[in-house]
Amino acid sequence: xxxxxxxxxxxxxxxxxxxxxxxxxxxxxxxxxxxxxxxxxxxxxxxxxxxxxxxxxxxxxxxxxxxxxxxxxxxxxxxxxxxxxxxxxxxxxxxxxxxxxxxxxxxxxxxxxxxxxxxxxxxxxxxxxxxxxxxxxxxxxxxxxxxxxxxxxxxxxxxxxxxxxxxxxxxx
Amino acid sequence: xxxxxxxxxxxxxxxxxxxxxxxxxxxxxxxxxxxxxxxxxxxxxxxxxxxxxxxxxxxxxxxxxxxxxxxxxxxxxxxxxxxxxxxxxxxxxxxxxxxxxxxxxxxxxxxxxxxxxxxxxxxxxxxxxxxxxxxxxxxxxxxxxxxxxxxxxxxxxxxxxxxxxxxxxxxxxxxxxxxxxxxxxxxxxxxxxxxxxxxxxxxxxxxxxxxxxxxxxxxxxxxxxxxxxxxxxxxxxxxxxxxxxxxxxxxxxxxxxxxxxxxxxxxxxxxxxxxxxxxxxxx
Numbered sequence: 376x377x378x379x380x381x382x383x384x385x386x387x388x389x390x391x392x393x394x395x396x397x398x399x400x401x402x403x404x405x406x407x408x409x410x411x412x413x414x415x416x417x418x419x420x421x422x423x424x425x426x427x428x429x430x431x432x433x434x435x436x437x438x439x440x441x442x443x444x445x446x447x448x449x450x451x452x453x454x455x456x457x458x459x460x461x462x463x464x465x466x467x468x469x470x471x472x473x474x475x476x477x478x479x480x481x482x483x484x485x486x487x488x489x490x491x492x493x494x495x496x497x498x499x500x501x502x503x504x505x506x507x508x509x510x511x512x513x514x515x516x517x518x519x520x521x522x523x524x525x526x527x528x529x530x531x532x533x534x535x536x537x538x539x540x541x542x543x544x545x546x547x
Numbered sequence: 548x549x550x551x552x553x554x555x556x557x558x559x560x561x562x563x564x565x566x567x568x569x570x571x572x573x574x575x576x577x578x579x580x581x582x583x584x585x586x587x588x589x590x591x592x593x594x595x596x597x598x599x600x601x602x603x604x605x606x607x608x609x610x611x612x613x614x615x616x617x618x619x620x621x622x623x624x625x626x627x628x629x630x631x632x633x634x635x636x637x638x639x640x641x642x643x644x645x646x647x648x649x650x651x652x653x654x655x656x657x658x659x660x661x662x663x664x665x666x667x668x669x670x671x672x673x674x675x676x677x678x679x680x681x682x683x684x685x686x687x688x689x690x691x692x693x694x695x696x697x698x699x700x701x702x703x704x705x706x707x708x709x710x711x712x713x714x715x716x717x718x719x720x721x722x723x724x725x726x727x728x729x730x731x732x733x734x735x736x737x738x739x740x741x742x743x744x745x746x747x748x749x750x751x752x753x754x755x756x757x758x759x760x761x762x763x764x765x766x767x768x769x770x771x772x773x774x775x776x777x778x779x780x781x782x783x784x785x786x787x788x789x790x791x792x793x794x795x796x797x798x799x800x801x802x803x804x805x806x807x808x809x810x811x812x813x814x815x816x817x818x819x820x821x822x823x824x825x826x827x828x829x830x
Binding site for chain 1: 559560561563564567568570571572573574575577591594597598601667669670671672673674676678712740741742743
């Protein structure tokens with residue numbers, strides 16, 4: 376029970392840190408209109424593996440709506456987050472180690488190793504951006520622009536997430 | 548049996564996925580309507596205060612540029628004031644001669660400007676919005692025009708007591724009635740969702756003569772902006788084969804990436820104009 380509380384506190388802290396980092400720092404970086412890196416999907420990537428998928432999706436929706444409130448884009452970030460949360464179990468299942476996951480473990484670099492974490496995070500981030508930019512454009516009017524945005528922003532976001540993980544996951 | 552359970556678990560996730568996405572798309576759909584009162588945007592008190600806090604922290608770094616822009620604006624206003632003095636002399640002369648040709652309409656105040664500082668702003672999305680540190684307590688109302696030191700910036704969309712949120716000109720749904728200053732042809736300014744420095748002017752027929760750097764201003768037809776507020780200058784234009792209208796690229800006068808202070812414009816005769824136009828349509 377104590378352990379569970381620990382996890383909840385840790386999650387709330389991570390939620391606040393990632394949301395503030397996104398809203399106050401990353402959203403103010405305006406290098407080019409094609410570049411819009413995000414880091415907050417990391418929160419969904421790092422949710423404990425034992426969480427049922429409906430809970431992950433519900434949390435993803437809450438996270439997305441929070442970001443949306445700051446960006447005045449109600450529903451767009453949220454829908455992409457939910458999509459990512461929906462796809463997450465497919466990759467977790469494919470990556471299951473022999474004997475199953477440990478209790479309360481979460482998908483980190485230590486758990487997966489760098490390469491597998493990169494694939495896991497990379498594919499989900501790419502899916503997130505694809506969904507996000509197509510919902511944002513709401514059609515194919517800006518197709519070439521949208522595809523460029525997806526590729527560039529996915530790459531940068533993945534880079535940010537890796538840096539963040541390297542910096543803050545070395546406790547053990 | 549096990550497979551059945553597996554199937555149900557998977558179906559379960561799909562069910563929740565569809566449900567949550569449906570909620571999101573409902574919200575997105577609502578957000579696209581022009582009139583709305585959503586609590587989940589940056590005019591919300593909590594979000595507004597977070598932006599206000601971060602803006603307070605960052606403000607000092609921009610003091611120099613803000614100062615410079617204010618000096619430039621001041622100079623411009625002094626020039627206009629000097630010119631308008633001459634006009635007022637003429638008006639008073641006419642009055643002395645007891646010919647009330649221009650009458651009270653010249654003197655009547657039609658627009659009120661409210662100053663506000665930008666506490667959040669984006670330029671790299673398809674739907675860019677601006678959050679201001681003034682709200683309904685300060686007299687800001689939805690559908691007021693937003694004008695920066697250099698030109699048109701956006702339209703107020705929703706207000707809370709202390710904050711307000713405006714649709715930037717750099718918004719996929721933004722449409723502003725515009726006019727070419729030198730020959731009074733009117734068209735519509737839209738943003739093509741790409742570069743924050745340029746917008747597009749539509750509906751200018753092909754017989755109009757254009758040159759680069761022609762000034763584009765607001766038309767004053769809508770009840771939102773006063774007329775002759777600068778929007779930008781013509782950067783380039785081209786005429787597609789078989790098309791009757793130009794495709795005009797407009798360099799925007801406002802630098803949207805450096806917005807600090809803006810003015811919300813209230814049209815005091817707005818209701819009268821809107822009512823009149825609606826009534827005329829009904830008949």
